[in-house]
Amino acid sequence: MMYSEKVMDHFMNPRNVGEIENADGVGEVGNPKCGDIMKMYLKIENGIITDVKFKTFGCGSAIASSSMATELIKGKSIQEAMQITNKAVAEALDGLPPVKMHCSVLAEQAIRKALLDYSKKTGVKIEGLDENE
Numbered sequence: 001m002m003y004s005e006k007v008m009d010h011f012m013n014p015r016n017v018g019e020i021e022n023a024d025g026v027g028e029v030g031n032p033k034c035g036d037i038m039k040m041y042l043k044i045e046n047g048i049i050t051d052v053k054f055k056t057f058g059c060g061s062a063i064a065s066s067s068m069a070t071e072l073i074k075g076k077s078i079q080e081a082m083q084i085t086n087k088a089v090a091e092a093l094d095g096l097p098p099v100k101m102h103c104s105v106l107a108e109q110a111i112r113k114a115l116l117d118y119s120k121k122t123g124v125k126i127e128g129l130d131e132n133e
């Protein structure tokens, strides 16, 4: 299996690893295909994601995907973060092997779940999110 240099880089040196105390939104998702788990923490001020951290118990592609996802949404608005798909994460990593695409799905879901948590806590409505995320 061939991984891109970017995947290897984000796997070996993941960005934004950790937790945020008193995060404004926390999202935890599990991958039914493999049992891996990803947790995403968001700090949100005036509709902007000012900080983001993650913890992933999973494969290298899941770690690289989480790391890249945090870089893609840091400093962005909620609506911009809502546009991040697993494909966008995989593309930003210069691709993932087909059997590893499901790992990037965790990143998309974790972002949405953390935003949903923020929405529930604050009452701020986020277009495109529903209760069943």
Ligand code: FES
Residues within 6 Å of the ligand: 034, 035, 036, 058, 059, 060
């Ligand atoms: Fe082996 Fe996810 S299934 S690390």
Ligand code: FES
Residues within 6 Å of the ligand: 031, 033, 034, 035, 036, 058, 059, 060, 061, 062, 100, 102, 103, 104, 106
């Ligand atoms: Fe499970 Fe990658 S193998 S997330």
